[in-house]
Amino acid sequence: MLSVEKWLEGKICMVTGAARGMGKALAMKYAEHGANVVLMDVNKESVEAAAKEIEALGVQALPLKVDVTSSLEINHALDEVESRFTAIDVLANCAGISTSSLILDVEEEEWDRVFNVNLKSVYLLSRRVAKNMINNNVKNGKIITISSQASKIGELGNGPYSASKAGVNSLTQVLGLELAEYGIAVNAVCPGYVNTEMIQQVFQKRGPIEGMTPKEYEETLTSQVPMKRMAEPEEIAEFMLFLSSEKANYITGVSLTIAGGKTII
Ligand SMILES: NC(=O)c1ccc[n+]([C@@H]2O[C@H](COP(=O)([O-])OP(=O)(O)OC[C@H]3O[C@@H](n4cnc5c(N)ncnc54)[C@H](O)[C@@H]3O)[C@@H](O)[C@H]2O)c1
Numbered sequence: 001m002l003s004v005e006k007w008l009e010g011k012i013c014m015v016t017g018a019a020r021g022m023g024k025a026l027a028m029k030y031a032e033h034g035a036n037v038v039l040m041d042v043n044k045e046s047v048e049a050a051a052k053e054i055e056a057l058g059v060q061a062l063p064l065k066v067d068v069t070s071s072l073e074i075n076h077a078l079d080e081v082e083s084r085f086t087a088i089d090v091l092a093n094c095a096g097i098s099t100s101s102l103i104l105d106v107e108e109e110e111w112d113r114v115f116n117v118n119l120k121s122v123y124l125l126s127r128r129v130a131k132n133m134i135n136n137n138v139k140n141g142k143i144i145t146i147s148s149q150a151s152k153i154g155e156l157g158n159g160p161y162s163a164s165k166a167g168v169n170s171l172t173q174v175l176g177l178e179l180a181e182y183g184i185a186v187n188a189v190c191p192g193y194v195n196t197e198m199i200q201q202v203f204q205k206r207g208p209i210e211g212m213t214p215k216e217y218e219e220t221l222t223s224q225v226p227m228k229r230m231a232e233p234e235e236i237a238e239f240m241l242f243l244s245s246e247k248a249n250y251i252t253g254v255s256l257t258i259a260g261g262k263t264i265i
Contacts, residue, residue: 007245009034012085016068016125017095019046021196022146022240025233026092027054027061029241036060038081038088041095042067068095068121069113078128087136090244091129093122093145098198100205103159111160118164119171126175126186134182141184142244145172146236147255149192149263157209158202165190169255176253185252187243192259193221193230226261 013030017023018039027037031054039054041047044065051063062084066077081088097117099110122145133141150158151165168188175186193199200214207217222229236258242248257263 006032006034007241007247008090011035011089012038012081012087013090013092013244014038014040014081014088014129015092015094016040016066016121017093017146018063019043019050021094021198022191022194022233022236023092023094024050025237026094026240028057029234029237030090030244031057031059031061033241033245034059035090036062036085038062038064038085040064040066040068040077068093068125069116071124074121074124074128078132082132087138088129088132088141089138090142090144091125092240092244093125093143095121096146096148096198098158098161098202100157100202100209101159102157102209106160114160115164115167118161119167122168122171126171130175130179130182130184133184139183140246140249141179141182142248143175143179143184143186144240144243145188146240147172147188147190149190149257149259151190151255152257153263157206172255173253180252183249185243185249187248187251187253188255189236189240189243190255190257190259190263191231191236192225192257192262194236195230195232199230224262225259229260231258231260 013035015027018027019041047063051061054061064077066073147168148165150162154162172188203214203218207214
């Protein structure tokens with residue numbers, strides 16, 4: 001029988017937004033490739049359920065309820081991770097939220113919330129985890145963040161989100177430069193439309209802004225994708241797995257679009 005090569009055997013991989021969607025798909029891939037996985041999410045029940053699925057794959061899973069906008073909660077969680085596993089090999093920032101308002105209608109509170117979840121959390125977590133990697137002499141550490149095609153093209157009714165994700169791309173470049181001397185590679189992926197609960201909420205809320213039903217809006221958006229469909233979460237996770245592995249040691253500072261040809265930049 002053909003044995004499957006495991007790319008992350010024995011590594012410690014930490015995933016935020018791990019309760020569902022792309023974060024969960026990635027956590028599952030890490031486990032399939034032999035990693036022990038720390039799962040963080042603001043949704044306690046779901047993140048614990050995801051951890052059970054991961055343990056069934058024969059690796060260790062540590063679920064933690066964490067709001068990634070809180071440095072206090074992050075620091076408590078990292079203390080727990082370090083006392084259980086010591087060194088962290090991979091951080092995947094997958095937690096994110098979207099908006100559905102025109103800039104003229106966006107309240108300051110909504111703007112701040114989106115920036116805190118999508119961008120500030122990446123700074124808080126990357127800083128804390130990079131220090132862990134440096135202090136423990138981790139070889140070829142990896143930090144990967146889910147940005148969005150919205151960071152490159154802007155999206156109507158999605159202003160704070162687009163701007164926050166453009167910030168993620170910029171932070172990825174800076175972190176790539178500053179952490180290169182420690183052998184830590186930092187990259188982002190910029191997905192187009194991905195079949196998760198987040199995109200279904202977008203269809204529900206933004207369709208009416210565009211004068212369409214959610215179904216009409218979904219069909220309009222997918223018809224604009226050259227491949228004529230959304231991505232499945234596993235398709236994004238597959239490339240993030242590659243970026244998390246030793247195969248990608250020399251790739252750093254890039255924000256790569258995965259959008260079925262819609263955004264060719
Ligand atoms: N779905 C898409 O079409 C799409 C496209 C491009 C980029 N993205 C990005 O991909 C990432 C994952 O999105 P998804 O589609 O899987 O979304 P999702 O809504 O299915 O999952 C997001 C997860 O993040 C968690 N989360 C939200 N706020 C949090 C907080 N403050 N602290 C901790 N956890 C928090 C949620 O509980 C949820 O489990 C996000 O960063 C999103 O912006 C999504």
